[in-house]
Amino acid sequence: MSGTAWRRGGAALSGLAGLAAAALAGWATAMLLGMPGAAGPAAGSGGWPGLVIDAVDHAAPVLLVALGVALGLSAGLSNLGAGGQVVAGGIAASAAAGLVAAPWPLLLLAGGLAGMAAIAIPVVLRVWRGTDEALTTLLIAAMLAAQAPPWPPLALSPPAPLTVGALAISVAGAVWLLGRLTVAGLAVRAIGRDPAAARGAGLPVGRVLLVVGTLSGGLAGLAGAALAVGASPPMLAGTGHAGVVVALLVWRRPLLLPPAALGVGALLAMAAPGVAEAAAAAALLGGLVAMALVRRLRRGS
Amino acid sequence: MTVFETAALAAVLALAAPLALAMLGALLTERAGLRQFGIEGILLAGWLGAGLAISSGGGMPAALLTGVTLGAVLGLGQAMAVVWAGTGPIATGFAMSLLAQALVRLWSGSIPGGPADAGSGAMATLALLATALLWWGLARTPLGSALRAAGDAPGAVVRSGLSLRWLRSGAMIAGSGLIGLAGAGLAMGGSRAAAMPEGLGWLALALVAVAARHPALCPPVAVIAALMVAFLPSGPAMALPWIGAVAALALVGWRGAAPQALRHRLRDEG
Numbered sequence: 001m002s003g004t005a006w007r008r009g010g011a012a013l014s015g016l017a018g019l020a021a022a023a024l025a026g027w028a029t030a031m032l033l034g035m036p037g038a039a040g041p042a043a044g045s046g047g048w049p050g051l052v053i054d055a056v057d058h059a060a061p062v063l064l065v066a067l068g069v070a071l072g073l074s075a076g077l078s079n080l081g082a083g084g085q086v087v088a089g090g091i092a093a094s095a096a097a098g099l100v101a102a103p104w105p106l107l108l109l110a111g112g113l114a115g116m117a118a119i120a121i122p123v124v125l126r127v128w129r130g131t132d133e134a135l136t137t138l139l140i141a142a143m144l145a146a147q148a149p150p151w152p153p154l155a156l157s158p159p160a161p162l163t164v165g166a167l168a169i170s171v172a173g174a175v176w177l178l179g180r181l182t183v184a185g186l187a188v189r190a191i192g193r194d195p196a197a198a199r200g201a202g203l204p205v206g207r208v209l210l211v212v213g214t215l216s217g218g219l220a221g222l223a224g225a226a227l228a229v230g231a232s233p234p235m236l237a238g239t240g241h242a243g244v245v246v247a248l249l250v251w252r253r254p255l256l257l258p259p260a261a262l263g264v265g266a267l268l269a270m271a272a273p274g275v276a277e278a279a280a281a282a283a284l285l286g287g288l289v290a291m292a293l294v295r296r297l298r299r300g301s
Numbered sequence: 302m303t304v305f306e307t308a309a310l311a312a313v314l315a316l317a318a319p320l321a322l323a324m325l326g327a328l329l330t331e332r333a334g335l336r337q338f339g340i341e342g343i344l345l346a347g348w349l350g351a352g353l354a355i356s357s358g359g360g361m362p363a364a365l366l367t368g369v370t371l372g373a374v375l376g377l378g379q380a381m382a383v384v385w386a387g388t389g390p391i392a393t394g395f396a397m398s399l400l401a402q403a404l405v406r407l408w409s410g411s412i413p414g415g416p417a418d419a420g421s422g423a424m425a426t427l428a429l430l431a432t433a434l435l436w437w438g439l440a441r442t443p444l445g446s447a448l449r450a451a452g453d454a455p456g457a458v459v460r461s462g463l464s465l466r467w468l469r470s471g472a473m474i475a476g477s478g479l480i481g482l483a484g485a486g487l488a489m490g491g492s493r494a495a496a497m498p499e500g501l502g503w504l505a506l507a508l509v510a511v512a513a514r515h516p517a518l519c520p521p522v523a524v525i526a527a528l529m530v531a532f533l534p535s536g537p538a539m540a541l542p543w544i545g546a547v548a549a550l551a552l553v554g555w556r557g558a559a560p561q562a563l564r565h566r567l568r569d570e571g
Contacts, residue, residue, distance in 0.1 A: 033407065073568050076566055078566055080391075125551045128551075129554050130554055131547075135510075136547050136550060139547050142504070143500070143540045146539055241399050245399070248396070248567075274404075275407065277399065282400055285393065285400065288388040288392055288393055289386050289388055292388040296386070296387050
């Protein structure tokens with residue numbers, strides 16, 4: 001009994017140490033590179049409430065991407081190139097907006113579908129040929145980044161502030177509940193833990209991977225569309241990378257996804273794009289090293 | 302040979318030689334049993350470092366030295382995290398690639414335009430030398446067989462009293478140095494990708510698997526990829542090398558030719 005408690009406590013400690021180290025590394029990097037907004041909200045930006053709203057609006061797409069990547073990881077899919085699906089979603093949403101005067105929810109739908117299309121080939125090849133999807137999604141992301149046209153201005157009314165945030169948190173809650181409470185969620189986790197055993201137990205591994213992978217890409221595409229219809233000029237690939245960073249840090253503790261995404265969102269809201277990306281990557285490095293060291297201490301090796 | 306043919310050959314070489322060097326660097330790391338997902342960042346860092354060295358008046362040796370050193374330092378950092386702290390190689394390499402990518406984007410504005418457009422012959426020579434050295438070294442020397450064992454049978458390395466940690470750290474540092482050298486080569490060659498070689502690292506990593514992780518297959522595969530890049534019109538056709546890499550990966554499969562220690566996925570890390 002106490003052994004279990006100790007193990008649980010140790011696991012929580014490792015997670016907390018990881019997050020603390022990540023926050024520290026990210027903050028230090030941002031400071032080092034110069035973060036203009038770090039001293040507080042700039043004059044005329046709406047003060048602290050404005051900053052919080054801004055952070056939530058930046059965090060919402062990050063959370064959507066992180067959710068998709070974490071969902072993939074729980075089934076054993078490595079969607080490292082989620083940034084490519086974000087770009088695809090953004091392109092599709094702006095293209096759809098150029099064709100018809102659709103309201104923004106329809107554009108989000110278009111983006112989600114494009115994200116699904118962008119991940120289709122890597123997932124099918126993984127299931128069919130065992131091809132490494134970490135690499136193929138990254139290749140397709142690099143291809144899409146090279147193709148992305150200069151951003152056309154979208155003449156439409158963007159969703160009100162916090163709308164996408166509410167959408168993202170509800171989707172996250174729904175995915176978490178479904179994963180916890182349904183047999184399908186159990187199947188996904190079983191496949192992630194040991195695909196061979198799951199196949200032996202009669203689970204349709206290939207089909208589940210196809211569905212999970214498609215959902216993962218769809219969530220990233222949704223995030224891209226949300227960025228494209230948003231008020232500020234979109235930073236598609238950067239937001240995608242930030243989402244992957246959040247997912248890699250905390251995917252084993254899904255309840256930490258929203259706060260971690262909010263932290264990265266605040267970073268994106270306050271710092272210049274390049275600075276925020278560097279800080280997020282440094283946060284991931286710091287978090288990974290801290291978690292590995294705590295793990296090593298607990299094993300006593 | 303006409304002037305046009307010479308120029309075209311130089312354009313292909315200017316990309317193929319660095320690409321082959323980057324592939325050989327990733328190959329060395331992966332044969333020792335560590336995935337090299339830091340390749341994209343190391344390549345960009347070598348490119349930026351060499352560009353800065355050239356623009357501050359250094360010659361070709363200074364630029365190459367900067368690239369190798371930066372690559373080796375990044376490889377050292379990656380080895381310390383992965384081999385000594387015990388982080389997952391895929392996640393760590395990817396994080397390092399993201400960090401280097403962001404920093405290079407922040408700082409690459411300080412490089413004046415116009416590549417040096419020199420040294421593609423020297424880079425090709427270096428690439429062929431590295432190919433021969435790795436081919437012979439991995440196949441015929443005790444160190445090479447220890448390195449291969451680190452990838453294929455890590456348990457046997459430990460049981461025979463060799464240090465898995467030092468073997469893998471060494472392979473990571475040397476391989477990353479080669480990748481940094483490749484980045485420097487990209488900065489000097491007048492190739493189209495020299496404009497900012499983003500995504501080329503991922504391409505090289507895929508091509509290593511396509512070349513079945515055999516040193517001798519790296520230069521021909523790199524030349525084929527460079528031919529595609531050099532002769533395609535810009536626009537949508539530029540997607541072809543990436544599509545080709547994905548298709549080639551699907552053809553060779555993934556797990557068949559990979560060393561034992563590489564057959565893990567991101568989920569299994571940590």
